[in-house]
Amino acid sequence: MGNFINLIQNELIKIYRLKSTWAMYIIVGIIIVGLGIFIKSYGEYMTYEEDSWRETLEAENQSLLDESEEFPGIAEFNQSLIEQNNYYLENDIIPVSYGAWQFVMENEMLLSLVSLFTIIVAAGILANEFRWGTIKLLLIRPISRTKILIAKYSSVLLFSFITAFFVLFFSWIVGLILFGFDGMNPHIVLEKNEGIEYVSVIGEILTGYGFSLINLLMMATFAFMISAIFRNSALAIGLAIFLMLAGNQIVFFFIERDWAKYILFANTDLSQYVNGNTPLMEGMTLGFSVTMLVIYYVIFVALSWVFFTKRDVAGY
Amino acid sequence: MPEIAMQLTNVSKRIGKKEIIKDLSFSINRGEVFGFIGPNGAGKTTTIRMMVGLMKITEGDIHILGKSIKSDFKQAIREVGAIVENPELYPFLTGAQNLKQYARMIPGVTQKDIDEAVRLVGMEKALNEKVGRYSLGMRQRIGIAQAILHKPSILILDEPTNGLDPAGIREIRQYIRKLAAEKNVAVIISSHLLSEIELMCDRIGIIKNGELVATQDVRENTSSTTQTLLQVEMEATPLDKALEIINEKTTAAQTNNKITFEIEKEHIPALISNLVEQNILIYEVSVTKSTLEDKFFDLIGENVIG
Numbered sequence: 001m002g003n004f005i006n007l008i009q010n011e012l013i014k015i016y017r018l019k020s021t022w023a024m025y026i027i028v029g030i031i032i033v034g035l036g037i038f039i040k041s042y043g044e045y046m047t048y049e050e051d052s053w054r055e056t057l058e059a060e061n062q063s064l065l066d067e068s069e070e071f072p073g074i075a076e077f078n079q080s081l082i083e084q085n086n087y088y089l090e091n092d093i094i095p096v097s098y099g100a101w102q103f104v105m106e107n108e109m110l111l112s113l114v115s116l117f118t119i120i121v122a123a124g125i126l127a128n129e130f131r132w133g134t135i136k137l138l139l140i141r142p143i144s145r146t147k148i149l150i151a152k153y154s155s156v157l158l159f160s161f162i163t164a165f166f167v168l169f170f171s172w173i174v175g176l177i178l179f180g181f182d183g184m185n186p187h188i189v190l191e192k193n194e195g196i197e198y199v200s201v202i203g204e205i206l207t208g209y210g211f212s213l214i215n216l217l218m219m220a221t222f223a224f225m226i227s228a229i230f231r232n233s234a235l236a237i238g239l240a241i242f243l244m245l246a247g248n249q250i251v252f253f254f255i256e257r258d259w260a261k262y263i264l265f266a267n268t269d270l271s272q273y274v275n276g277n278t279p280l281m282e283g284m285t286l287g288f289s290v291t292m293l294v295i296y297y298v299i300f301v302a303l304s305w306v307f308f309t310k311r312d313v314a315g316y
Numbered sequence: 317m318p319e320i321a322m323q324l325t326n327v328s329k330r331i332g333k334k335e336i337i338k339d340l341s342f343s344i345n346r347g348e349v350f351g352f353i354g355p356n357g358a359g360k361t362t363t364i365r366m367m368v369g370l371m372k373i374t375e376g377d378i379h380i381l382g383k384s385i386k387s388d389f390k391q392a393i394r395e396v397g398a399i400v401e402n403p404e405l406y407p408f409l410t411g412a413q414n415l416k417q418y419a420r421m422i423p424g425v426t427q428k429d430i431d432e433a434v435r436l437v438g439m440e441k442a443l444n445e446k447v448g449r450y451s452l453g454m455r456q457r458i459g460i461a462q463a464i465l466h467k468p469s470i471l472i473l474d475e476p477t478n479g480l481d482p483a484g485i486r487e488i489r490q491y492i493r494k495l496a497a498e499k500n501v502a503v504i505i506s507s508h509l510l511s512e513i514e515l516m517c518d519r520i521g522i523i524k525n526g527e528l529v530a531t532q533d534v535r536e537n538t539s540s541t542t543q544t545l546l547q548v549e550m551e552a553t554p555l556d557k558a559l560e561i562i563n564e565k566t567t568a569a570q571t572n573n574k575i576t577f578e579i580e581k582e583h584i585p586a587l588i589s590n591l592v593e594q595n596i597l598i599y600e601v602s603v604t605k606s607t608l609e610d611k612f613f614d615l616i617g618e619n620v621i622g
Contacts, residue, residue: 006420013417017408133404137462140368140398141421142390313370314362 003143004151011155015121024117028167032107036174039106045098045179053094057085084189087196095189099182101201103175108205110167111212115244118160118216122223123236125152126308130231135313145309149228153304156220164209164216207274215268218293219244221300228304255281267292318345321395321470321502322367326376329362329526336362337526339376344502346469349492351517351534352506359526360506361401364472367504368398381469394422397468399476403459407448411439411458414447415465422466433461436491452479460488464495471495472504477512489516545578551600558596562587 015021039045048056061082068075088095096102129135139145186201219240226236243250247265254260261267261281267289272279279285322344329337337359344350354360365371367378369385369392378385383392405414415434419425434440437457447455456479463471476492477485493516495501507513513520514534521531551574552558559575562568565587568577579587584601591598 003421003423010417010420013409013413014406017406017413019408132406133402134406136370136400136404137418138421139370140393140396140400141418142394142423143421144390312372313365 004147007143007148007151008155008158011125011152012158015125015155015159021121024120024163025166028110028113028117028163029170031110031113032167032171032174035107036103036178039103040178045102046095047097048095050094054089057089057095061085080191083196084191087189087198091198093189093198096182096186097180099179099186100172100175101182101186101205102188103179104168104171105201105205105208107167107171108208108212110171111164111209111216114160114163114167115212115216115219116241117163118156118220119223119240119244120233120237121159122156122220123227123240124233125156126224126227127231127233127236130313131233139313146305149305149308153221153224153301156224157217160213160216160220164213168205168209207271211269211271214270214293215244218264218268218296218300221297221304225300225304228308251280261288262292264292264296267296318347320344321346321348321381322504323379324363324367324376325379327363327366327373327378328375329359329366329371330374335526337366340523340526340528341376342521342528342531344470344504346502347496347500348519349496349503349505349517351513351520352504352523353508353510353513353520354523356508358523360523361474362526363523364398364400364474364504364506367472368396368400369393370400394466395469396472397463397466397470398472399456399459399463399474400472401474402478403455403462405447405455405458405462408446410444410446411450411454412443414458415462418462419465425466429465429467430461433464436464437461438487453481453484456480456488457484467499468501470502470504474506476505477507477509485512492516546581546584546603547576547578548584549600549602550575550577550598552591552596552598554596557594558591561591561594561596 046056046060064078064082068078085095087093129138138148182201187198188201189196189198190204191197192199222243223236223240226239227233230236243265247268251260251263251266254263261284266280266284269280270286270289271277272284273286273289320343324340324342327337327340328335340363352360352363362371366373367380367385369389373386380392380395383395385392405411406417409417411434412430415430419430434443437460439454439457439461442450442454447458450458456476460473460476463473471492473492477488480488489512492503492505496503496518505513505516517534519531519533522529550558550562555570555573555575559568559570562575562577565583566577566579568575570576588598588601
């Protein structure tokens with residue numbers, strides 16, 4: 001076991017000593033700060049005072065109504081915002097001012113960037129050893145290839161968790177500095193499929209992160225498999241990113257066919273089963289999707305293992 | 317009886333239908349420096365890759381201190397330190413960080429072992445520089461340090477003096493001899509530089525088209541071939557008088573300002589003293605073609621090199 005921790009340590013050193021890894025964190029950092037400054041300077045966030053929150057909300061509603069008349073295209077969207085505001089008024093809840101947690105929630109989309117970076121790392125972690133030639137020194141140690149493979153895969157997952165946590169933590173810090181503290185566990189009103197609900201921001205963040213991580217896990221594992229089979233990181237990155245971006249189009253292209261529900265990308269978004277959403281296709285259930293995901297996952301991992309442990313390391 | 321460090325028994329390697337290595341059998345003893353030579357593409361690297369488990373053995377087996385590399389990989393490989401082909405290291409890590417990577421993978425390797433290995437290859441100074449900035453010679457030294465960290469019983473080095481300057485080559489050669497003599501390590505060296513193999517090794521195996529065509533004891537070879545003719549090149553003045561004297565013994569030819577001739581080894585001292593007695597000034601005498609080279613070319617044919 002100590003041995004395994006050493007292997008993980010080795011892999012993390014190799015990941016984090018690379019300049020390209022630092023570039024990823026700097027990019028995410030700049031985007032977060034940029035978004036924060038953008039929101040701050042355009043003032044598209046609200047603060048509410050204890051004695052004047054009703055007036056603020058009513059004024060907000062009025063301006064939303066005016067806006068709707070001017071631009072009928074956004075009327076529907078504004079209407080839902082007005083309904084949310086009315087929920088506060090009707091239930092006599094003081095809305096929380098915009099702050100660190102809500103900023104984190106808005107930055108959830110940055111997880112697709114985390115997916116992208118994880119794909120890059122997963123694609124490189126095996127292929128690079130072949131490219132550098134270091135695979136020959138790595139595999140002549142008293143450690144089985146299976147163990148090295150598991151250590152490398154675990155390190156990819158660790159990297160993605162660290163990066164996702166970085167996005168969360170750094171967003172929170174930037175949010176705190178720019179917008180202030182909005183409480184330990186702020187609740188806001190959001191429009192869900194079952195109507196307007198009063199929900200915990202942290203809860204929303206966790207479910208949002210959770211659903212994104214499933215997609216991330218599948219694509220990273222896919223990139224890792226391609227890397228193990230073809231020993232080429234460019235191919236693995238290219239294929240994984242292409243599928244990540246085109247996955248939904250692929251599903252919609254085949255949506256008329258019965259077998260479309262067996263496509264991986266029809267099942268990666270598990271949020272289709274919660275919040276009263278309608279599943280993509282008839283006959284799909286949460287159990288079905290989870291089963292499909294597990295089957296794909298096992299295939300990816302098994303192929304990675306077979307190709308990495310059974311194949312010769314030859315000099316070409 | 318010398319203790320056998322590595323034993324190859326009927327090792328064959330097939331890729332598809334092509335047989336790359338054919339029924340290779342030989343053994344290497346502890347404390348012995350074994351040279352592995354052959355033209356490019358003969359199967360040296362494939363054999364070395366099978367020895368360290370990077371390639372699977374199609375038929376036969378390789379035992380390291382009695383443990384099969386096939387079925388007892390972890391126990392067998394623990395006894396092996398190796399550089400396979402080039403000393404490839406992580407270019408974005410320093411020499412020290414590279415060595416630590418490998419130290420972490422083998423139980424029982426301490427910082428003291430790392431320091432000792434670094435001292436032996438003389439890399440203390442550049443240890444904290446990134447490997448990407450190293451010269452090939454420096455990478456070669458870190459490569460060797462990496463191979464000896466865990467004090468292996470068998471050291472496998474592919475072209476170990478590649479990229480080293482003459483002083484470095486001598487240092488490594490002495491070091492390899494010392495390892496074999498003092499630590500009883502079996503050293504396997506592959507090279508296509510015959511002179512190097514001759515200086516470093518006790519025994520050589522010549523491989524051609526995946527077959528072991530001969531194993532040869534280097535010292536035995538030099539003593540048993542005294543009867544064969546050596547090709548000698550000499551620089552002396554006056555040239556014509558020297559030619560005349562040499563021609564009494566053998567047929568000499570003049571090329572540029574040098575004399576070349578063939579002579580039996582045991583006759584060389586007498587010839588030289590004869591020349592000296594006749595007041596001929598000798599600047600240089602050298603054997604241009606070694607017997608090992610002859611043997612090598614006899615076995616593999618000159619044209620297949622390259």
